[in-house]
Amino acid sequence: MRSSFLRCCLLLALLFQMISCAGAPGPVVIERPLRLNPGDTRCLAPFPDGEWQLVHSIHVALSGVSQTTLVGVTALDSMTGAVACVLMTVEGMVLFDARYDGEIHSRRSLPPFDSVAFARGLINDIRLMFFPPDGRLVASGRSGDGAFICRYRTADSMTVDVVVHEDNGWEIRQYDRDDSLIRSLKTDPDSRPAEKGPIPSRLKLTASGPAEYALTLDLIEAWELGK
Amino acid sequence: MMTSAHRFFSVILLLAAAGMCVGWADTWEGIQKGTGAIRTIKADFIQEKHLSILSKPFVSKGVFYYQAPDSLRWEYTSPVRSILLMHKGKMRRYTETGNGLVEEAQMDPQGMQIILQEIALWLGGRFSEDPTFAATLKEGHKIVLAPKEKGFSQIIQHIDLSLSDTPGIIQSVAIYEGQDSFTKITFQNAAINQEIEEALFLEIS
Numbered sequence: 423m424r425s426s427f428l429r430c431c432l433l434l435a436l437l438f439q440m441i442s443c444a445g446a447p448g449p450v451v452i453e454r455p456l457r458l459n460p461g462d463t464r465c466l467a468p469f470p471d472g473e474w475q476l477v478h479s480i481h482v483a484l485s486g487v488s489q490t491t492l493v494g495v496t497a498l499d500s501m502t503g504a505v506a507c508v509l510m511t512v513e514g515m516v517l518f519d520a521r522y523d524g525e526i527h528s529r530r531s532l533p534p535f536d537s538v539a540f541a542r543g544l545i546n547d548i549r550l551m552f553f554p555p556d557g558r559l560v561a562s563g564r565s566g567d568g569a570f571i572c573r574y575r576t577a578d579s580m581t582v583d584v585v586v587h588e589d590n591g592w593e594i595r596q597y598d599r600d601d602s603l604i605r606s607l608k609t610d611p612d613s614r615p616a617e618k619g620p621i622p623s624r625l626k627l628t629a630s631g632p633a634e635y636a637l638t639l640d641l642i643e644a645w646e647l648g649k
Numbered sequence: 650m651m652t653s654a655h656r657f658f659s660v661i662l663l664l665a666a667a668g669m670c671v672g673w674a675d676t677w678e679g680i681q682k683g684t685g686a687i688r689t690i691k692a693d694f695i696q697e698k699h700l701s702i703l704s705k706p707f708v709s710k711g712v713f714y715y716q717a718p719d720s721l722r723w724e725y726t727s728p729v730r731s732i733l734l735m736h737k738g739k740m741r742r743y744t745e746t747g748n749g750l751v752e753e754a755q756m757d758p759q760g761m762q763i764i765l766q767e768i769a770l771w772l773g774g775r776f777s778e779d780p781t782f783a784a785t786l787k788e789g790h791k792i793v794l795a796p797k798e799k800g801f802s803q804i805i806q807h808i809d810l811s812l813s814d815t816p817g818i819i820q821s822v823a824i825y826e827g828q829d830s831f832t833k834i835t836f837q838n839a840a841i842n843q844e845i846e847e848a849l850f851l852e853i854s
Contacts, residue, residue, distance in 0.1 A: 475702065475703055475704060477703075477707050479728070479729045479745075481744075481746055481747065489753070490744065490753050491729060491731065491744035491745065491746065493707070493729065495700055495702060495703060495707065497702040497703075506702040507702075508700055508702060510698070512709070512725060512729050512731040512744065513696075513723075513725075513731075513733075513764070513832075514696060514698045514709075514824070514832035515764075515826075515832075516700075516826050516830055519700075519830070529827075530826070530827065530830075532804065638747065640747075642707075642728045642729070643707065645704065645705075647704065
């Protein structure tokens with residue numbers, strides 16, 4: 423039974439390393455381009471401002487099959503871009519504990535979560551969820567269904583679309599150098615309960631490619647520090 | 650001036666207090682005797698997860714059932730529903746997925762499996778049989794468990810058990826993973842030796 427668990431964890435760890443590009447859909451078509459305005463707050467709407475401590479339950483599905491539920495604890499600072507994260511079982515056993523301040527500093531990582539690639543993949547996912555994309559704004563406008571899109575091009579030639587729908591739901595789509603979708607992050611419309619501030623109550627991250635995984639993050643606690 | 654009667658009464662009070670201190674939890678023999686009388690336990694628990702990156706602990710609540718010698722149902726009711734069942738050496742885990750509780754067919758709760766097996770040993774007072782931890786009895790109704798293998802201490806540094814005044818009952822468990830990371834589980838409303846249906850250890854409903 424334990425070996426099954428380890429195999430599954432290993433698969434999850436590998437998936438963070440294997441995300442690739444084959445056959446995934448390309449960027450959303452911007453039908454009505456707008457003048458570029460990097461300061462447009464609509465592009466920044468999905469991202470929390472300030473210092474936050476978040477606790478999520480994280481349901482993990484590999485290739486569409488439900489696997490397990492973990493608890494994720496994340497501390498964010500939008501000013502510095504610093505991240506601290508802990509991944510643990512529901513029972514409180516810490517599996518992974520790391521900080522990011524431009525570099526990743528691992529404090530605890532139990533096998534199979536102990537590879538550099540896993541740490542990098544996890545930090546990248548967290549940054550995709552909670553921080554505006556690194557890189558320059560290269561296009562913005564509206565899609566055919568009226569969604570507002572900000573398109574960023576990163577230093578490593580990846581493309582990130584921040585898509586804010588008219589019903590207040592939003593998604594973040596990350597494409598590789600070939601413009602194939604590799605990550606999609608979605609939230610439900612009106613999923614920001616007032617008592618929990620700007621943090622959505624549910625986030626769904628899908629990693630596309632030959633080795634797919636999906637994470638459903640349900641918000642348990644959100645504290646804004648200094649408030 | 651204190652009368653003889655007062656003096657005598659004072660001595661009686663002192664002896665009574667001393668008797669309470671030299672209770673079931675002060676010797677291994679007392680602990681084994683206290684736990685030996687336990688057939689079943691049902692108790693609520695509150696779990697606090699302390700992490701350096703959290704300004705206040707993450708709190709979970711639940712209920713557990715124990716039946717000697719080694720059946721356990723460890724059930725979280727909030728905020729994330731999860732049930733661990735351990736019966737006759739088999740262990741299963743169910744977690745909330747958004748579509749109700751679903752058995753995790755492939756994933757085994759790594760650390761908790763060890764802890765649940767430990768809890769079954771502790772509740773049975775079988776500290777000397779523990780293959781993973783060496784137990785030391787401390788003052789103040791406390792047992793400290795240290796990993797026997799050095800490698801395991803990188804996962805769990807030590808576990809502190811606080812014993813209740815009620816014979817056979819553990820008041821709290823603190824599991825230390827590091828200096829600033831630990832889990833404290835406090836038990837409440839313990840009911841001892843009441844009938845518990847075996848089905849509770851086999852099924853989640």
